[in-house]
Amino acid sequence: MIDLLLTDGFVVTMDKQRRLLQNGGVAINKGRIIDVGNSEDLNKKYQAKKVIDCKGHVIMPGFIDAHGHGGHSLFKTIASDNIGDWMPIITTAYKHFVTDEFWYYEGKLSALERLKCGVTTGVSVMGSVPRSDNPIFSINHAKAYTEIGVREIVCTGPANPPWPQSFSRWKDGKRIVEEVTFDQAIKGAEAVIEALNHSHNDHIRAFITPYVIVTSVNSSAPTPLESLHRLTDHDKMQARLVRSIAKKYDTRIHSDAFGGMIHLAAKEKEFSLFGPDVHLQHCRGISFDEVKILAETGTNVSASPGFGSINARTPVTELIEMGTTVAITTDGTSPISPFDMFQAMRRMQLLQQAALRDYYYLPPGKLLEMVTIDAAKCVGWDDEIGSLEIGKKADVITVNFNQPHLTPAFMHVHRLVYQAVGSDVxxxxVDGNVVMENRIVNTVDEKQVLDEANEEAWATVKRAGLEPFMQPTSYFWGHARAYLDERRFNKEEFEQKMEVKIL
Structure with missing residues (x-):
């Protein structure tokens, strides 16, 4: 008697042969896939404690979102009209106005949204700029994901200099400010990895995650050629420490990179963060020389489709053609990106096709690879997740095709990529456990999660003084273009009011 049998669905295996099985099924026992094949054969071969009839459904691997942010789900759309000032506003909120409990309640909401969009493994960078001064934030977040039942890769590490930097903890409603050194931030990241990597029956992993691979150039956009000189002593020290931590704990490295950083890091290879155990997010505006460096070093890339890719494109197609593994990510959920991988696939395809003026780039099959098996390779977990194969962990989703927008039931992969949305899951x-069935979540009281998230979000908004950044502008209705002609954010005034120093 096996634990679970899925029958009579259209199976998208994502195995090496990319098999598509009409009237197929998946047999699961003790958390792993023990068979994939024709439903009639599976029904004859196995008796199961639970059988799920998947007629009219696609059976496929769970999505893997290789880059998103812990914390963002309680800041959705805040300051999205102040997009140029979004980073200092939200980073200040993370550094000084979130409680320890914030990370638990946000983690439950984040994991719940991912779950309901079919994401079975999600990467969470702790904050906008990673916060690693205390491991409790990451520990609370991982606890929340475990309770929901979604796998999480917790990513934290040092922010950019200068150091020391001030961070706040909240105890009994009172704010306690502490000056944190770079060494303390590194030790905090180590404590997270030690506590969480391969924890909770390997539902949780932890990567060392410096904010960017080179701290001395622009941290959110390509750096002009004339500003690319040499690595600083801090750049070298950070790279050396990050590499030693990854080796010490046998974990992986995740970070952001933009045009110029890869060239600069490659000039002194002993201080570069490249290789098969690394995946770099964004890589917007990188040169073809930098594409070659990533390909030659076997470095993995993850990229999210957004407006930034219009000004400085991630050369996704070139990276793929050079042999680099590339994953599509959401970078969600703040300010405006949901955890819906279907939307992310379509947006990525449109951006690349528009940039290259070629309709035929990124066909549907490749897009689906980039959120399943390629994403699993990107995070170094493809030996166990990312495809439906015998011996792999049973991370499986079904997509309901019994709906007008997904009918008629043919060209299933095209339909998934072009017409499905997260709510069709x-x-x-996950791990052989039915976490959601018929869109009913089995692990938690969904209404309670939403109520707790709303309460914590509003408390944080008031504590951090974020109300002005939630109001529509006077150009919100009836105008073709928005302007922000009222003064909402002034760095000096904001610092004085909040009693903080924005770096």
């Missing part, structure tokens, strides 16, 4: 299985 019907059933989610």
């Amino acid at each position: 019907d059933t989610v299985i």
Whole structure:
């Protein structure tokens, strides 16, 4: 008697042969896939404690979102009209106005949204700029993901200099400010990895995550050629420490990179963060020389589709053609990106096709690879997740095709990529456990999660003084273009009012 049998669905295996099985099924026992094949054969071969009839559904691997942010789900759309000032506003909130409990309640909401969009494994960078001064934030976040039943890769590490930097903890409603050194931030990241990597029955992993691979150039956009001189002593020290931590704990490295950083890091290879155990997010505006460096070093890339890619494109197609593994990510959920991988696939395809003026780039099959098996390779977990194969962990979702926008039931992969949305995901299985069935979550009281998230979000908004950044502008209705002609953010005034120093 096996634990679970899925029958009579259209199976998208994402195995090496990319098999598509009409009237197929998946047999699961003790958390792993023990068979994938024709439903009639599986029904004859196995008796199961639970059988799920998947007629009219696609059975496929769970999505893997290789880059998103812990904390963002309680800041959705805040300051999105102040997008040029979004980073200092939200980073200040993370550094000084979130409680320890914030990370738990946000983690539950984040994991719940991912679950209901079919994401079975999600990367969470702790904050906008990673916050690693205390491990409790990451520990609380991982606890929340475990309770929901979604796998999480917790990513934290040092922010950019200068150091020391001030951070706040809240105890009994009172704010306690502490000056944190770079060494303390590194030790905090180590404590997270020691506590969480391979924890909770390997539902949780932890990567060392410096904010960017080179701290001395622009941290959120390509750096002009004339500003690319040499690595600083801090750049070298950070790279050396990050590499030693990854080796010490046998974990992986995740960071952001933009045009110029890769060239600069490659000039002194002993201080570069490249290789098969690294995945770099964004890589917007990188040169073809930098594409070659990533390909030659076997470095993995993850990229999210957004407006920034219009000004400085991530050369996704070139990276793929050079042999680099590239994953599509959401970078969600703040300020405006949901955890919906279907939307992310379509947006990525449109951006690349528009940039290259070629309709035929990124066909549907490749897009689906980039959120399943390629994403699993990107995070170094493809030996166990990312495809439906015998011996792999049973992370499986079903997508309900019994709906007008997904009918008629043919060209299933095209339909998934072009017409499906996150709410079409019907059933989610993680490690052989049915976490959601018929869109009913089995692990938590969904209403309670939403109520707690709303309460914590509003408390944080008031504590951090974020109300002005939630109001629509006077150009919100009836105008073709928005302007922000009222003064909402002034760095000096904001610092004085909040009693903080924005770096």
